[in-house]
Amino acid sequence: MKELLVVPQIDSFRTFKEFADEFELGPADLILTNEYLYDPLMKDADTGSSFIFQEKFGGGEPSDIMVDEILEQASKLDFNRVIAVGGGTVIDIAKILSLDEATDVDSLYDRDQLTRSRKLVILPTTCGTGSEVTNIAIVNRTRKGTKMGLVSPAMYADHAVLVPEFMKSLPWNVFATSSIDALIHAIESYLSPNATEFTELFSEAAIDKILRGYSRIAKDGRQVRSEDDEEYLKAATGAGIAFGNAGCAAVHAISYAFGAKYHVPHGESNYQFLTEVLKEYRMKKPGGTIAELEKLILDTLVKYEFASEEESDGFTALEGLLSEILELKPMGAYGAVPEDPEDFAASTVANQQRLLKNNYVPLTEEEIETIYKNRM
Numbered sequence: 558m559k560e561l562l563v564v565p566q567i568d569s570f571r572t573f574k575e576f577a578d579e580f581e582l583g584p585a586d587l588i589l590t591n592e593y594l595y596d597p598l599m600k601d602a603d604t605g606s607s608f609i610f611q612e613k614f615g616g617g618e619p620s621d622i623m624v625d626e627i628l629e630q631a632s633k634l635d636f637n638r639v640i641a642v643g644g645g646t647v648i649d650i651a652k653i654l655s656l657d658e659a660t661d662v663d664s665l666y667d668r669d670q671l672t673r674s675r676k677l678v679i680l681p682t683t684c685g686t687g688s689e690v691t692n693i694a695i696v697n698r699t700r701k702g703t704k705m706g707l708v709s710p711a712m713y714a715d716h717a718v719l720v721p722e723f724m725k726s727l728p729w730n731v732f733a734t735s736s737i738d739a740l741i742h743a744i745e746s747y748l749s750p751n752a753t754e755f756t757e758l759f760s761e762a763a764i765d766k767i768l769r770g771y772s773r774i775a776k777d778g779r780q781v782r783s784e785d786d787e788e789y790l791k792a793a794t795g796a797g798i799a800f801g802n803a804g805c806a807a808v809h810a811i812s813y814a815f816g817a818k819y820h821v822p823h824g825e826s827n828y829q830f831l832t833e834v835l836k837e838y839r840m841k842k843p844g845g846t847i848a849e850l851e852k853l854i855l856d857t858l859v860k861y862e863f864a865s866e867e868e869s870d871g872f873t874a875l876e877g878l879l880s881e882i883l884e885l886k887p888m889g890a891y892g893a894v895p896e897d898p899e900d901f902a903a904s905t906v907a908n909q910q911r912l913l914k915n916n917y918v919p920l921t922e923e924e925i926e927t928i929y930k931n932r933m
């Protein structure tokens with residue numbers, strides 16, 4: 558039985574300049590990033606590297622169209638190392654960019670085996686995806702109408718580099734949605750049938766760090782968030798190690814059809830379904846890991862003085878804390894229509910078996926449809 562695999566070396570630096578010096582960035586490097594990160598934090602390092610600014614190719618999360626255009630642009634450049642500096646979108650595209658003979662997204666999904674000759678270095682600038690330590694890229698396949706994961710050992714980075722200075726300018730909404738995503742990675746991998754004692758250590762540490770930070774925000778206000786930037790960054794990477802090994806499950810699976818249709822950021826669409834799925838699991842199989850998770854959450858919230866000793870419903874208490882970080886709106890507020898639950902449930906069952914197989918308990922298509930209906 559596989560206990561734990563951590564492929565990239567994890568490094569940390571105080572600033573991008575320190576990283577650039579240590580890694581000897583130069584003309585043979587292609588840096589995929591965003592201009593709003595380049596201008597204040599990378600420009601002065603003067604690396605002589607090629608830069609591609611992802612946002613010039615469209616907003617939001619990676620789509621087949623966006624990635625194909627970036628691959629076309631990169632094909633005109635000469636580079637032997639890809640450096641990703643950004644959030645999940647930039648990281649996932651960089652993973653694809655680093656692959657051998659990557660000319661278009663669709664053909665990569667059709668290929669039996671992917672290979673990579675170039676080096677890949679990832680600097681996450683949000684505190685969510687954990688993508689810096691996983692071997693998967695998620696692309697919105699607009700031609701198929703859903704988000705799908707492209708998975709290969711070739712997409713593990715050589716280095717994941719943590720530089721907390723990038724988090725300073727993170728807007729509240731990006732902080733909220735990305736850190737909630739990290740929390741969900743920790744929770745889904747904790748409940749996964751593939752969890753091991755080692756992945757549990759990473760899940761528990763990530764849950765503790767994030768709930769500690771959130772409890773501080775609930776008590777002292779949003780301005781204390783940046784004091785814990787490094788903690789959130791480490792929590793996100795730790796949760797990435799946990800889900801990279803144990804796998805995510807129903808919350809992610811159910812969120813994709815909704816997120817793809819209404820262009821809802823990944824963490825925000827996951828947030829939509831988190832406690833709904835946890836409560837469904839608890840109802841179907843109340844003993845076992847779900848009870849351990851609920852106790853862990855409740856004990857943590859009591860420890861950090863968000864919940865009282867009398868509180869008995871851990872998932873409702875969690876909802877209360879999360880609502881201090883991000884408002885939970887019904888799906889209707891994003892434009893969802895009455896036929897969506899049935900269509901989304903069919904799409905989830907058809908396209909997301911990779912995730913659904915990691916569920917704490919199996920969910921039928923009807924149960925998935927009910928979860929969507931409960932969020933309308």
Ligand SMILES: [Fe+2]
Binds near residue numbers: 738742809
């Ligand atoms: Fe996620």
